Amino acid sequence: MAKSVQRRLVKIERDLLGNKPLRDCLRQCVSLGGDLRSARLRDWAMKELMGYQEGDEVPPYRMVTGLLLGDAQTFHHQVSGMAIPWTALPDGIREHVRDTIALPSGVATLEENVRDAERRGDGSVKIAVPMGADIAQMMSNDRVGFERLYWGVTTGVFRGVLDEVRTTAVSVLAEVRSGTPATGVPTTSTGEVADQAVNVIVYGGKRHTFNVITSQSQGGDAQVTGMSAASTPTVALATPARSWWAWAGLGILMVLAAVAAGGLWLW
Structure with a gap:
């Protein structure tokens, strides 16, 4: 069993390092987690595939920073992607709008977000701000009417997150492989190593x-x-x-020390 696990670990690592499709590699991690009886490995890979739900702990590498933007209408122009300074937000709202954004979607959705932004040619993914329409209405006045607010996150940031997922998967599998002797540790123990690897590498435990x-x-x-x-x-x-x-080595060291001190003669 252990040799089979080692072979699977090496194969999945090679696929990840060889830039094979991330979704396929994560599916292999789900299957491996089942075989190792590692709920943490299986659940983490599933969340990376299907997305994190409300109440789930989102890994730190999925927390990114975006630029607050807005679409507005003036008397003469329609303005898109206007940068919104923090001080322009209404009182009582400013402290509730954070510049740190979680990207909870599955890797397939993140990849599609990048492709959509590249097709549009603007190089940015738009993420809705909670209650963005209400905030936009509060910010509107006689000169400018805001239609919506959103975060603008560059495609480079999305690609960085996807790369972090791949690197994290390699790190977890390498940790499992290094903690699994080739002579045959029982499956339950290998599962505990996998659980710990996810806990430490993904969530900082x-x-x-x-x-x-x-x-x-x-x-x-x-x-x-x-x-x-x-x-x-x-x-x-x-x-x-x-x-x-x-x-034996300790005994030899004691003899040599005694000779050096002159307390023992060798004939």
């Missing part, structure tokens, strides 16, 4: 130490003896042979 003790059993399989909280991940490998060499 704390790491835990997985102590994997390699014993010389007939099947040659590794045995997971326990976990403990720690600041960095560690895999402890201990075998009878290594323990013997450690004691």
Whole structure:
């Protein structure tokens, strides 16, 4: 089982690094999460595909900054994409309109947003401001009538988010692969490694130490003896042979130290 998991991890990593379609790679991550019994890996990949719903925790790489813009009508002109200064917002509204925007849509929608903006030729994706029409009406006066407010986010920012999703997927899989010895850790333990990888890399959680003790059993399989909280991940490998060499090395160092001090003669 472990060798099969390692092969799948390597294949998905290569697809991601080879710029294969991101949606296909995420679907493979969903399937892998099911096989590893990792709910965190499966759910994260599904949300990247289908989008984050209200109440979901949106990863930091999906938080972007946009420029507040508006469409307005004057006596003589129709103005589109007018930059709206922060001070122009009505009192009581300013503190509720943030320049940090979440991009919760699935990767397919983000990719389509980029293509639409490029077809229009303006290089910007328009994102509606909550209650933007009401705010626009409050800002209108005798000289200018605002029709709507929205955020303008460049296609470069969208491409950066998509690249972050790809890089995050590679990082998660690499973490799982590095924490999965090739000799056959049980599937449930590999799932715990995958859960932790998503928690740390995607959401910035704390790491835990997985102590994997390699014993010389007939099947040659590794045995997971326990976990403990720690600041960095560690895999402890201990075998009878290594323990013997450690004691032998310590004895040699003690003899050499005694010789150097003149307290022991060698004939």
